[in-house]
Amino acid sequence: MRRMSVVQGMSGSRFVAFAQQKGLCMTAAGAVVDGNVEGGKGALKDVRKRDVDGRVRSFEEIPHTGRNGWINLVKFWRENRFQQLHKHMEQTFNALGPIYRETVGTLSSVNILLPSDISELFKSEGLHPRRMTLQPWATHREIRNHRKGLFLKNGEEWRSDRLQLNKEVMLSEAMKRFLPLLDDVAKDFCRMLQGKVERDGRGKESKSTLTFDPSPDLFRFALEASCHVIYGERIGLFSSSPSLESQKFIWAVERMLTTTPPLLYIPPRLLVQVGASLWTQHATAWDHIFSHAEARIQKAYQRLTSSQGRGSVTKGQYNGVLGQLMEKGQLSLDLIKANITELMAGGVDTTAVPLQFALFELGRNPEVQDMVRQQVRTSWAQAGGDPRKALQGAPLLKATVKEVLRYKFSIFSCVS
Template identity: 30%
Template structure:
């Protein structure tokens, strides 16, 4: 083994390739190994490269890197290769930024995968006596709710049943875009309009009724709910980065975080209670056949606090996914008119003169799906995910990772890996349609993989497809006349750094 290591090191020096990140990592692997309990040769975490507590604190406090965490992934790959550790006090996090390594982690996650702690989210629930939802629960509690909701949210036939409901929301979005256009068709801050659209869409699925997000005057409670989501995501990174004991000394951020959650729970609870009362009233004189999710959950044995928590978390999860993906999709299509024209031709060809697409139509729109895939590759809503393997030690990338170690999956970095996606920073949706060009299945996984993948994926995708198809039928989407270029930033989720303004010109 030692002779092999010397040969590899010599080959790297002679070839002049040792400056490449992946090859630097291979060279470090060759420097020394340990033997794992099962007899295989691996390295320990002590040998893993990475940044120390001072380095992390420098990024966090001096460079103000909370909004640039997605960029730190790319920097990490350049400095250390596809795996590195970050130490902050007693906490060590392993960062994984290569598709094959992401696959290794996820294939060893066990029957009940555990995400990162989301410690501040759980601290709030303990403080207020709230139950956990799908985003915060673990183990059997998570498995029970996941199994119940999967019947209505993951089966293709079940999701197709929502297309009429979602098309009604899309029709109101088209009307709202026409209403808020300025001269020359300019709509300012489109992400805000798509926030309303996203919330109205997920509410229609959860409650099977409308809550007024797309009306000319948006209800104050709805406005406050959206503001609370924004505040909560901003404060999430701060409250998780700061030790708990500091909250009592400097309570401003923690109080803002708790107040935002209070508002979100109150909003969800009021709508759930209202619609369950209406369903109970109807059931006295007729059978309630609605398939909306709040009513379905109420017919199970779940405690009401569990139902409130799950609906609240589904509401906030649905809003940002739709808003960000719609905003980036139209932003890129406006800057690539040739792609927009090809996509419109595809939609019109499939529609054959009809104005309102259905779920069955979407299945035939290959370029539409490729556009959304490419947008989510460039701008994954969740730029990094995490896993904690609790059952046993695992081996990843030649290292032995002790159980209960937090492993960060760097999706932003893997989806912009030039070895997987040539010209990784360019918007090239046709890369998903080329038969002779295949991509590693774990290189771009915006909705996650396996049992812990996003349960609302199919509904979100259907809503996106229906909305984009309708907008292209009605409008020619053009870029901001000011020519402003917009980049992403991290706010727990990946969002536009600046407002996106677009022109919607009638066709």
């Protein structure tokens, strides 16, 4: 049984994560009940009661949208569901209940709505959860003779790499090292938003308001922040005139994410053989992403060898996740390149989307927004401008940051 998690992405794109043993679909602050978004535990209970009698059911009893995957694929194309997949899933959950299965083209999936059901699924996975291969990505690696990273691995090989990366991404000590880097990017992001309000806002100068779509800006924030943490250097997306290299890199990541969903439903090898434009765009985007990663790996390697030649590494200097992995030398350069590239490219959308969810929830819950703002102001003053100390004094903000980071990295699959 294969399960799929789909999250609406930035700039019209969608990032799709797969799992053999798990699935996830979310609605904002509540569940979808009879076509409406309802908040609170009561709504979740209403959804859960539907068609539930307490017994364990077989796979064949899971409601489905139709057994013919090719007919479903034609419907997806005709109705443009690839661009409105979240609405299609909302409607289907309303019609079939909190768990349903679907076959589109060659892809079979089980979609799960309720967090409690997802939790049960996670608990049953064990040490080596199996995820369905992102075939377009795997085909690109095979054709280009690249090593595969965590997105494309399973079993002991996956767990071995994952545990090495956990040390540099998930542990508290690792987070303390890269929080100042995130803080630098966040400040630039806030200055950019402030400038936009002052330039285009309406109302009095002290109370200007502005309504706009934050998706593109959140996408660039996530990309800039990811690169700063992973590579230890900025790529200049918030400068007044971003470099041509940065613009091409943005295009490549956006194009890769946009072309991934359609390629999931048709065998990529078939598209390669016929020279389909969709595959060419996808492969070209990945080629540029790998070239970008290769250049930064070479720079990091030169810094490391130069420091070793002098007999010391600059004390207190943090060279990003990449630098830490290279310095420890527990993964080969090929494996570092594969994992770093996938972590950077795949993590961008999975950072921007939770941030968008968080902003939406704060926007419609002003009392929570006020609590977070007050905590931040108080803890920042007490911490004297140190973002690490400030985060410790703002539990609501700390929880938000942790969940964003956890969601960003757990897209590689959960660790038992």
